[in-house]
Amino acid sequence: MTMEWDWEFVRQIMPTLIEGLQITILATILGAAVAAVIGLLFAILRMVAPAPIARATSFAVEFIRGTPLLVQLYFIFYVLPDIGIRLPALLAGVIGLGIHYGTYAAEVYRAGIENVPRGQWEAARATNLTARQTWIHVILPQAIPPMIPALANYLIAMFKETPLLSAITVLELMNQAKSIANSNYRYIEPMTLVGVFFLIMSLISVFFLRWLEERYARVDER
Amino acid sequence: MPEPIIRIDSIVKRYGALTVLDGLSMEVMPGEKLALIGPSGSGKTTILRILMTLETISDGFIQVDGEQLYHMKKDGRLVPADERHLHKMREKIGMVFQHFNLFPHKCVLDNVTLAPMLTKGIARAQAEERAMELLDMVGMADKAKSMPAQLSGGQKQRVAIARALALSPKIMLFDEVTSALDPELVEEVLNVMRKLAAETDMTMLLVTHEMGFAHDFADRVLFFDRGKIVEEGRPEDIFRHPKQERTQTFLRKILAAGHRV
Amino acid sequence: MPEPIIRIDSIVKRYGALTVLDGLSMEVMPGEKLALIGPSGSGKTTILRILMTLETISDGFIQVDGEQLYHMKKDGRLVPADERHLHKMREKIGMVFQHFNLFPHKCVLDNVTLAPMLTKGIARAQAEERAMELLDMVGMADKAKSMPAQLSGGQKQRVAIARALALSPKIMLFDEVTSALDPELVEEVLNVMRKLAAETDMTMLLVTHEMGFAHDFADRVLFFDRGKIVEEGRPEDIFRHPKQERTQTFLRKILAAGHRV
Amino acid sequence: ADESKLEELKEQGFARVAIANEPPFTAVGADGKVSGAAPDVAREIFKRLGVPEIVASISEYGAMIPGLQAGRHDAITAGLFMKPERCAAVAYSEPILCDAEAFALKKGNPLKLRSYKDIADNPDAKIGAPGGGTEEKLALEAGVPRDRVIVVPDGQSGMKMLQDGRIDVYSLPVLSINDLVSKANDPNIEVVAPVEGAPVYCDGAAFRKGDEALRDAFDVELAKMKESGEFAKIIEPYGFSAKAAMSTSREKLCAAK
Amino acid sequence: MIDWSGYIGLILEGALVTIQLTLMGSALAIVVAFAAGLGRLSRFTGVRALATTYIEFFRGTSIFVQLFWAYFVLPFAGITLTPLQAGVLALGLNVGAYGAEVVRGAVKAIGREQREACIALNLTRYQAMRHIILPQALPLMLPTFGNNAIELLKGTAVVSLISLTDMTFQAQVVRAQTGNTLIPFATILVLYFVMAWLISLGMRWLERRVSRGLDGVRA
Ligand SMILES: Nc1ncnc2c1ncn2[C@@H]1O[C@H](COP(=O)(O)OP(=O)(O)OP(=O)(O)O)[C@@H](O)[C@H]1O
Ligand SMILES: Nc1ncnc2c1ncn2[C@@H]1O[C@H](COP(=O)(O)OP(=O)(O)OP(=O)(O)O)[C@@H](O)[C@H]1O
Ligand SMILES: [Mg+2]
Numbered sequence A: 001m002t003m004e005w006d007w008e009f010v011r012q013i014m015p016t017l018i019e020g021l022q023i024t025i026l027a028t029i030l031g032a033a034v035a036a037v038i039g040l041l042f043a044i045l046r047m048v049a050p051a052p053i054a055r056a057t058s059f060a061v062e063f064i065r066g067t068p069l070l071v072q073l074y075f076i077f078y079v080l081p082d083i084g085i086r087l088p089a090l091l092a093g094v095i096g097l098g099i100h101y102g103t104y105a106a107e108v109y110r111a112g113i114e115n116v117p118r119g120q121w122e123a124a125r126a127t128n129l130t131a132r133q134t135w136i137h138v139i140l141p142q143a144i145p146p147m148i149p150a151l152a153n154y155l156i157a158m159f160k161e162t163p164l165l166s167a168i169t170v171l172e173l174m175n176q177a178k179s180i181a182n183s184n185y186r187y188i189e190p191m192t193l194v195g196v197f198f199l200i201m202s203l204i205s206v207f208f209l210r211w212l213e214e215r216y217a218r219v220d221e222r
Numbered sequence B, C: 001m002p003e004p005i006i007r008i009d010s011i012v013k014r015y016g017a018l019t020v021l022d023g024l025s026m027e028v029m030p031g032e033k034l035a036l037i038g039p040s041g042s043g044k045t046t047i048l049r050i051l052m053t054l055e056t057i058s059d060g061f062i063q064v065d066g067e068q069l070y071h072m073k074k075d076g077r078l079v080p081a082d083e084r085h086l087h088k089m090r091e092k093i094g095m096v097f098q099h100f101n102l103f104p105h106k107c108v109l110d111n112v113t114l115a116p117m118l119t120k121g122i123a124r125a126q127a128e129e130r131a132m133e134l135l136d137m138v139g140m141a142d143k144a145k146s147m148p149a150q151l152s153g154g155q156k157q158r159v160a161i162a163r164a165l166a167l168s169p170k171i172m173l174f175d176e177v178t179s180a181l182d183p184e185l186v187e188e189v190l191n192v193m194r195k196l197a198a199e200t201d202m203t204m205l206l207v208t209h210e211m212g213f214a215h216d217f218a219d220r221v222l223f224f225d226r227g228k229i230v231e232e233g234r235p236e237d238i239f240r241h242p243k244q245e246r247t248q249t250f251l252r253k254i255l256a257a258g259h260r261v
Numbered sequence D: 001a002d003e004s005k006l007e008e009l010k011e012q013g014f015a016r017v018a019i020a021n022e023p024p025f026t027a028v029g030a031d032g033k034v035s036g037a038a039p040d041v042a043r044e045i046f047k048r049l050g051v052p053e054i055v056a057s058i059s060e061y062g063a064m065i066p067g068l069q070a071g072r073h074d075a076i077t078a079g080l081f082m083k084p085e086r087c088a089a090v091a092y093s094e095p096i097l098c099d100a101e102a103f104a105l106k107k108g109n110p111l112k113l114r115s116y117k118d119i120a121d122n123p124d125a126k127i128g129a130p131g132g133g134t135e136e137k138l139a140l141e142a143g144v145p146r147d148r149v150i151v152v153p154d155g156q157s158g159m160k161m162l163q164d165g166r167i168d169v170y171s172l173p174v175l176s177i178n179d180l181v182s183k184a185n186d187p188n189i190e191v192v193a194p195v196e197g198a199p200v201y202c203d204g205a206a207f208r209k210g211d212e213a214l215r216d217a218f219d220v221e222l223a224k225m226k227e228s229g230e231f232a233k234i235i236e237p238y239g240f241s242a243k244a245a246m247s248t249s250r251e252k253l254c255a256a257k
Numbered sequence E: 001m002i003d004w005s006g007y008i009g010l011i012l013e014g015a016l017v018t019i020q021l022t023l024m025g026s027a028l029a030i031v032v033a034f035a036a037g038l039g040r041l042s043r044f045t046g047v048r049a050l051a052t053t054y055i056e057f058f059r060g061t062s063i064f065v066q067l068f069w070a071y072f073v074l075p076f077a078g079i080t081l082t083p084l085q086a087g088v089l090a091l092g093l094n095v096g097a098y099g100a101e102v103v104r105g106a107v108k109a110i111g112r113e114q115r116e117a118c119i120a121l122n123l124t125r126y127q128a129m130r131h132i133i134l135p136q137a138l139p140l141m142l143p144t145f146g147n148n149a150i151e152l153l154k155g156t157a158v159v160s161l162i163s164l165t166d167m168t169f170q171a172q173v174v175r176a177q178t179g180n181t182l183i184p185f186a187t188i189l190v191l192y193f194v195m196a197w198l199i200s201l202g203m204r205w206l207e208r209r210v211s212r213g214l215d216g217v218r219a
């Protein structure tokens, strides 16, 4: 067996890898949606809930952020069924990704809201807006745009962590590649291709991010 | 004799261990134009912020337009005001800030119409008509569609004044509205305020370091130091013949630095 | 007749499409005290920053103390200056900024001694001795061990002046050194500068909006507008009898805003 | 072939072997000591060859051959069954551990699954198997579509997924399944063994192509142990049959289709 | 009966490997973070390009791919690393790329004004960086460095995929040997959390130390 690069083999495995890539992208998008919602929930609970709940949320967030996603996935997939929660593999993966990254998103939300200058809250009060009106018309429109690049950054990070889903039997890109490697005893082509896929995707997303950063850098420069 | 529109009764304001206002009392008559002067940290901003309900008070009472500001009657007893009461009271008061605090994501016109539409339920067309009048008054009508970031400091401040006026408050508070401006831009803002003072019978409280302007603008000048009113009187008297030594020192320093009265 | 210590020869400064200085020429004699005044955006800061080599120039020549600033001789030809040449030229020039720019992680004394020790290799003991003299001169000797965050704005600016002086430059540049200060603190800084102007034969270029001070301080006043020197002359002439209309308008606005000359 | 490989191993005093995390092929004691049929045999033979120690590292099945090729291991002793493609990729010793395939499934075998073909024919049946392993291949070859072959990372996960109803059948060699089922101690799980129509497989120690000299030396000692009965003494306590290994040969297994 | 104390001992051995990986990976990450972060701010185009390429590459590809390359592909280039070395290399370079951006950001955050003051005082670039910029930038970097260290700690779980006997891998072994899923996984979750918490504590302590003086209190 040689270890030279084999284009024929590449051609042969490409369709399978692309199948895996689709799952990877799907998991990322769904995971991001879950993270966006859960993150907001975490952020709100930490900022406005009664002290005991806020503190419990803080601890949960710290715990989730301090432990590896891989182990959390094992837990969701292999331990939760013991208490009667049996999730399909992809769903378990999406929830795991979503909760894990939700803790990061929560920080972004919080920072975004805190970064709106105090003067804006005061001006809203001086013009006699209610709390609700202040949030909707003054604070959130200013807080959200600057968050977008940071959130997008986590989206990319999440994309790169999807290979962990192979541990819970989701046939995403990395799992497909390993499966190919295992049955053909060739690691170089599939693994390199996976690397190339990731690189291409993240180069695209880097440009996308730059664009986002420019677009949303500062509202008042528009 | 008319009732005072603002009656401040021995209020105390503390930040932790620091007592910023210590039993301050004062009264303001309707239509009066007041200038608050004094050294940095003396509590001038604090008193305006308390009136705007941006701070709470640690003790004392404030009555605005015949009603308690931080308290309300409930079952015949005075209890701390709730958000609804504060909301009602804020209708009477407008404030212009040192750093303008325009809403950066809204154009000039929207900055002015936002609050009337939301808080008074005025229809857009009407709100815009009134806004344009006000913008015209402050000389900003031609910039109605500009974003705040495209304006100079003086222009921003004129818009901020129009925004506060749009709610037709009975009392206007101005906190060093020119001190963040380039020297040449100061004049355009002061001109707007002179016009305003001459044309309306609104009650106005002005914190400033522009002694010349305070002199021209105010009916009465209050000199603050360390959270107390040290001296008060007509501008002629305070600026020409201050009685207190602290007032004298302060004015000497300010004048030596190149400001005229 | 002595040679000018600064000779600016038709320099051009562009930012992208915007031409900020357009063929500006001027000369400064050794020991001269110059005030640069003019409206915001007229290029006053830019000219100081160019002299301090904080900006590059798009065209033209500048000679400082008999040597080219942005160019150097190499094989008999003038070529753009390299970092070493700039380093040598910067020894002649010191600058004090509007926002002091003290090093927040070093105490007052270290702020003053750092550069002499690093750039001139002066021993700590000697550097500290000289620093204490300078701090004494600006009235800050008792705060030598304080951190910048513990000082008021006026105190910070006095330290910044001592820091610039510690390198004994031939030319000092001051860019609106009082405009970030509370009005009461302005005077203490201006006093230090008056003393400095009186005691040394250093060449000084001062950008300011304090017309009164410019008047007292300067041997010559330059009025800038849109990157050009519109008018120049002795302070008495410029402030009392400005010839150009633009100068007149500018002075009228500034004075109306409450500044005296 | 590199004749000096054995000398090298002797000199360094140990051989690096890849093992799996799959009892009874391998076992790791609570003290961290590696045992199990495959490493025990390898340890004994290397000792006889003058290499006193083996250093075993646990590896995924799929990573073993690439690891061997990348020079990370000197041999694989892990229950990696001989198959023609694998014989092409590595140099196998003579057979060591033989086993048939088995199914673990729900009590009473509700879907009546006895062969890989049965699984292919029942559109509801999902099979779990290790990625890149023999069972995955057999299932795919029998016509089970890809989306009903679930790649399971390890035996314990497979059992858990079976118990949780995520898969209907979990396939591994008989002895591995027996070990898992006995540890799970779950009355609702039963074993079908051997799977109908599935071949009996044997593993061998796998060496890198080029290390045939080492492999040959290994074979010599292996043959001696088989002869003397020491071989049976090592593997039979784990449940493997020495007879099965001795009744076949590398040549046959590598040629089998 | 299962000998739990023995198996927990196995997991603790794994924890030792995890700690080793975290410490050595962090050390490597810090070094490359400063090299690449300052490299991106260099005057020299070549240095900038090199640093940028490194950063974009390692942030662009997934840590898994990097691990697999370090472990399975590098040997074909004649570089055979032990699993520990491969793990440290991949983790260190990966987290270092993120750290580089932190270094760059913090250095840039020490505003133009401080740089200009350095020029006006005629400090050389090196002197300005060494005495003025970095001492102020460091406190800005620390919180993010702390987060990066925790990311690295969590990343070590991934090395179990290249058979490095870290904590997660040992948990897998214990699970296979005992048939119990809950105990090994719950154990390592707690252990990871404790480690992450210790990192936060340490970082906060460090932060307090280096930022002393900046808030007006003399160090
Ligand atoms: N949020 C706060 N927390 C603690 N102390 C505060 C706070 N706001 C103001 N202070 C303190 O209260 C005192 C009075 O402040 P205030 O802003 O009213 O002074 P001022 O007269 O407006 O001064 P300036 O002319 O500088 O604006 C000062 O000592 C200030 O430090
Ligand atoms: N970095 C820059 N990029 C683009 N334009 C600049 C930059 N710095 C200055 N300018 C522009 O150059 C012009 C001259 O600026 P400069 O700061 O010299 O004015 P100035 O006379 O000092 O004004 P001020 O009194 O407000 O300080 C202005 O129009 C300014 O917007
Ligand atoms: Mg104030």
Ligand SMILES: [Mg+2]
Pocket: C044, C045, C046, C175, C176, C207
């Ligand atoms: Mg300027």
